[in-house]
Amino acid sequence: MVIPWVAALGCVALAAGLLEGLALSPPDYQQGETVRIMYMHVPAAWMGLFVYALVAGLGGVGLVGGHPLAFAAARAAAPLGAMFTAVCLITGSLWGKPMWGAWWVWDARLTSMLLLLFLYFGHIALSRAFDDPRRGDKAAAVLGLVGCVNLPIVKFSVDWWNTLHQPASVMKLGGPAIDPSMLWPLLLMAGAFKLIFFALWLTRTRTEVVGARLRAAANRSRMEADR
Amino acid sequence: MSAFLAVLRRDLLLALRDGAGTWTVLGFFAIAVAVFPLGIGPEPQVLARIAPGVLWAMALLSALLSLETLFESDYRDGSLEPLLSGALAPELLVLAKALAHWLATGLPLAVAAPALGIFLHLPTEAMPVLFASLLLGTPVLSLLGAVGAALALGARRATVLLAVMVLPLSAPVLIFGAGAVESAQTGLAASPSLLILGSVALVALAVCPVAAAAALRQAVE
Numbered sequence: 001m002v003i004p005w006v007a008a009l010g011c012v013a014l015a016a017g018l019l020e021g022l023a024l025s026p027p028d029y030q031q032g033e034t035v036r037i038m039y040m041h042v043p044a045a046w047m048g049l050f051v052y053a054l055v056a057g058l059g060g061v062g063l064v065g066g067h068p069l070a071f072a073a074a075r076a077a078a079p080l081g082a083m084f085t086a087v088c089l090i091t092g093s094l095w096g097k098p099m100w101g102a103w104w105v106w107d108a109r110l111t112s113m114l115l116l117l118f119l120y121f122g123h124i125a126l127s128r129a130f131d132d133p134r135r136g137d138k139a140a141a142v143l144g145l146v147g148c149v150n151l152p153i154v155k156f157s158v159d160w161w162n163t164l165h166q167p168a169s170v171m172k173l174g175g176p177a178i179d180p181s182m183l184w185p186l187l188l189m190a191g192a193f194k195l196i197f198f199a200l201w202l203t204r205t206r207t208e209v210v211g212a213r214l215r216a217a218a219n220r221s222r223m224e225a226d227r
Numbered sequence: 228m229s230a231f232l233a234v235l236r237r238d239l240l241l242a243l244r245d246g247a248g249t250w251t252v253l254g255f256f257a258i259a260v261a262v263f264p265l266g267i268g269p270e271p272q273v274l275a276r277i278a279p280g281v282l283w284a285m286a287l288l289s290a291l292l293s294l295e296t297l298f299e300s301d302y303r304d305g306s307l308e309p310l311l312s313g314a315l316a317p318e319l320l321v322l323a324k325a326l327a328h329w330l331a332t333g334l335p336l337a338v339a340a341p342a343l344g345i346f347l348h349l350p351t352e353a354m355p356v357l358f359a360s361l362l363l364g365t366p367v368l369s370l371l372g373a374v375g376a377a378l379a380l381g382a383r384r385a386t387v388l389l390a391v392m393v394l395p396l397s398a399p400v401l402i403f404g405a406g407a408v409e410s411a412q413t414g415l416a417a418s419p420s421l422l423i424l425g426s427v428a429l430v431a432l433a434v435c436p437v438a439a440a441a442a443l444r445q446a447v448e
Contacts, residue, residue, distance in 0.1 A: 129382035
């Protein structure tokens with residue numbers, strides 16, 4: 001279907017992005033070669049935030065419209081978003097040790113991203129905590145919507161607080177402050193992550209839908225047998 | 228209005244008659260705070276440094292303890308459904324129950340905290356701010372807890388699930404609450420943190436009843 005094409009395109013973009021980022025782009029005048037972690041760290045952070053908004057939005061759609069596909073898609077996306085957030089935190093930690101001298105600091109950006117990870121955990125746990133999966137989906141959808149308050153906090157944390165973390169350099173008023181030779185590999189990696197996410201997400205959603213069908217068929221055959 | 232007061236009165240009576248409830252929470256608060264000097268050592272400066280955070284974090288965990296049963300007994304004996312479809316709007320029902328929970332749990336915690344501050348060598352100048360910050364913050368915990376309790380109704384491992392859900396959402400309350408007390412301790416103005424805490428409380432007051440009511444409707448259908 002369409003998934004192999006998306007996956008292939010994502011892999012090509014990832015290869016190109018890694019080549020550009022890790023080899024062809026220039027080292028930073030201050031940080032040297034260590035800056036190359038940015039090409040993993042920043043796209044992972046963007047994906048973690050994007051997927052949370054997606055999960056919350058899908059949950060909202062499911063609550064309002066009641067279509068089970070929205071819930072299946074949300075259930076499929078949440079672990080992927082948690083993974084991206086974890087990658088962001090781990091790569092950030094690896095970057096922070098040589099740059100700041102610390103594996104972790106409790107500044108606003110890091111704390112709010114860690115909270116995002118915990119919000120993902122809560123969402124994943126809640127959606128699987130009930131015998132009736134539809135109840136779990138609806139409950140998780142409410143929790144997802146409540147947790148959206150964290151998204152602007154993460155985005156503006158570097159503006160609202162004195163943070164060690166770098167302030168916004170790409171998505172800010174006045175345009176990106178980053179040099180094009182670094183911006184393009186960054187955007188390429190972001191695109192690659194997005195494509196790979198879509199491929200994984202579509203596969204997982206399909207699996208969720210098939211699982212729901214199997215459960216329904218099993219229930220039906222059990223009811224037939226009882227009769 | 229009378230329906231609201233009726234639910235409030237009923238829940239308060241239930242909480243008071245279940246004598247163990249409030250005192251268990253206060254007992255946990257006291258023991259949990261006492262554990263820190265036992266583990267960290269008795270040095271007054273060290274204890275005073277961590278006192279705001281410890282008091283606030285333990286108050287948070289103590290409030291978490293009693294949340295599970297907020298809707299549990301009504302859900303189990305089937306009285307939740309008529310309550311939701313009765314004269315009182317579900318959002319106001321949640322508000323009444325959260326208020327009863329706060330009066331039975333949060334308010335006692337706020338009152339007890341300055342006394343427990345003595346164990347941690349909290350300076351007396353910081354105690355009014357401790358009380359004020361808990362007075363502002365514990366209602367938010369009751370409201371967030373109502374959302375969590377409603378979402379976890381009938382779930383497997385509801386206690387742990389409740390903690391996993393409520394703790395990340397209550398992080399701002401903890402940060403600004405403890406921050407207010409720390410400001411008072413070091414002689415800075417506590418009002419910025421308290422004002423932000425107040426605004427968080429107002430947002431919670433607006434959003435949490437709606438979310439919890441939606442979750443309750445999901446639980447009974």
